[in-house]
Amino acid sequence: MVYLTRKAEFSASHYYHNPDFSPEENRRVFGKCNNPNGHGHNYTLEVTVKGEVNPRSGFVVDLKQLKDVMHREVLDAMDHRFLNKEVPEFLHQIPTTENIAIAIWRRLETKLASAQLHRVRVYETPDLFVDFYGEA
Amino acid sequence: MKAHLSRRYLFSASHRLHSDAMTDAENQVTYGKCNNPYGHGHNYIVEITVSGPVDEKTGMVCNLTDLDGFIEREVLARYDHENLNTLKDFARDVPTTENLCIQIYEILHRGFPHAHLERVRLEETMMNSFEFAGE
Numbered sequence: 409m410v411y412l413t414r415k416a417e418f419s420a421s422h423y424y425h426n427p428d429f430s431p432e433e434n435r436r437v438f439g440k441c442n443n444p445n446g447h448g449h450n451y452t453l454e455v456t457v458k459g460e461v462n463p464r465s466g467f468v469v470d471l472k473q474l475k476d477v478m479h480r481e482v483l484d485a486m487d488h489r490f491l492n493k494e495v496p497e498f499l500h501q502i503p504t505t506e507n508i509a510i511a512i513w514r515r516l517e518t519k520l521a522s523a524q525l526h527r528v529r530v531y532e533t534p535d536l537f538v539d540f541y542g543e544a
Numbered sequence: 545m546k547a548h549l550s551r552r553y554l555f556s557a558s559h560r561l562h563s564d565a566m567t568d569a570e571n572q573v574t575y576g577k578c579n580n581p582y583g584h585g586h587n588y589i590v591e592i593t594v595s596g597p598v599d600e601k602t603g604m605v606c607n608l609t610d611l612d613g614f615i616e617r618e619v620l621a622r623y624d625h626e627n628l629n630t631l632k633d634f635a636r637d638v639p640t641t642e643n644l645c646i647q648i649y650e651i652l653h654r655g656f657p658h659a660h661l662e663r664v665r666l667e668e669t670m671m672n673s674f675e676f677a678g679e
Contacts, residue, residue, distance in 0.1 A: 426601055437602055439609060502603035506547045510598065536608070539548040539593075 411526060412468045413456040416478050418487035421448040422503040425492075446490055451508070452531040453482065455516065457523035469523035481515040505532045509540040517542070548662060549605040550593040553615050555624035558585035559639040562629075583627060588641075589667040590619065590648055594659035606659035614658075618651050641668040645676045653678065 423446045424438035434442045441447070455478060459468045485495055491503035497511040509530045517525050531537040560583035561575040571579050578584070592615065596605045622631070628639035637643045645666040652661045667673040 424603070428601065437607065504598075504603035506549065506598045506605055507603045509547060510545050535552040537550050538605075539550070540545070541548075543546040 409458055410461055410468045411456055411458045412471075412474075412523070413454050414471065414474050414478065416453045416455075416475075416483060417450060418453065418483050419448060419450050420486050420489050420491050421446040422491040422498070423447065424502050424504065426502060446492065449532050451486075452537075453478070453512065454527075454529040454531075455512075455525070456527040456529070457520060458526040459523035462522070467522075469520070473521060474523075477516065477519045481519055482512050485515075505530050505536065505538040506540075509538045513540050513542055545598050546595060547598050547605050548593055548595045549659070550591055551608065551611055551615075552589055552591045553620060554587060554589055555620050556585060556587050557623050557626050557628050558583045559628040559634075560584070561638055561640060563638050583629065586668050588623075588644075590615075591665040591667070592648075592652065593662040593665070594656075595662045596659040610658045611656070614652070614656050618655060619648055622651075641666055641672070641674045642676075645674045649676045649678060 422441075423443055424441040425434055425444065426437075429437065455474070457469050457474065461468055486508075489495060491498045491508070493499075495503070495511075497503075497514075498507070501507055509528050512530065513525065513528045516528070525542065528540045529537055559578075560580065561578040562571050562581075563574070566574060592611065594606055594611070598605055622633075623644075628634050628644065631639075633639075633647050634643070645664055648666065649661070649664040652664065661678070663675055663677040665673055665675045
C-alpha cells in the first residue's frame with residue numbers, strides 16, 4: 409500500500425453563526441468569527457489517497473486525474489467564494505474547518521477512479537488544520 | 545462524524561542536556577554541544593492534535609478559545625522564555641525534547657476536558673521533531 413498526497417490552495421470567506429443561538433450566545437461561542445460580513449482565509453487542502461502501485465504504470469493514481477477531480481469538485485465550488493452563501497453544504501451548516509474537511513471528503517469520496525481516499529486535511533492557517541478520515 | 549483538529553503554538557526556551565547519572569566525560573560524549581554548561585535555546589513549535597465528534601450546533605471538535613486558553617495558561621506560561629533546567633518539571637528528567645513532549649502530553653491529558661487528546665508533536669528546530677501519543 410502506498411499513500412500519495414496532493415495539495416491545492418483556495419481562498420474563501422466565511423462566518424460562524426447558528427440561527428438557533430441568541431445573538432449573545434453566537435458572540436460568546438464564535439467570538440470574532442461571528443461577524444456577519446465574514447472574513448477570509450487562504451486554505452490549503454491536502455488530499456491523501458492510498459492504493460497498490462499499478463505494475464504497468466507505476467502509479468497509485470493518475471495525478472492529472474486527481475488534480476482535475478480536486479479542481480472540479482472542490483476548487484471550482486469554493487475558491488474565491490463566500491462559503492456561507494455560495495456553497496450548498498454551508499447554507500444550513502456552519503463552515504468551520506471541521507465541516508469543510510467533511511464536505512470535501514464527501515465531494516471526493518465517490519469521484520476517485522483507481523485509488524481510495526485516505527485523508528482530507530484542511531489548513532485554515534499554517535497553525536490550524538483539521539484531518540478527516542471518513543470516520544462516522 | 546469524527547474529526548481531528550491540530551493547532552500549533554510557538555515558545556522559546558533554553559536548556560542544557562546533562563544527566564547527573566553520568567560522568568562529565570560521558571555527558572560530553574552523549575550530548576555533545578548540547579552539554580555546554582551555560583545552555584542554549586530553541587524556538588519550539590508544539591502541535592497539539594485533539595479529536596472527537598463534530599458538534600452539530602457549533603460545527604467544532606472543540607472550541608479553539610478553550611484550547612488556546614488552556615495552552616496559554618498551562619504550557620506557554622510555564623515554558624516560554626524559561627530555562628527548562630530550572631523548572632521543577634525537570635528536577636529529575638533531562639530536558640530533552642522527548643521529555644518535554646511527554647510533559648506537555650501529560651499536562652493536556654490530565655487537565656484538558658474538552659476533546660480527546662490524540663498526540664503532541666514538538667518541533668525543536670525545522671529539522672527535527674518528536675511525537676508522543678501516550679504509548
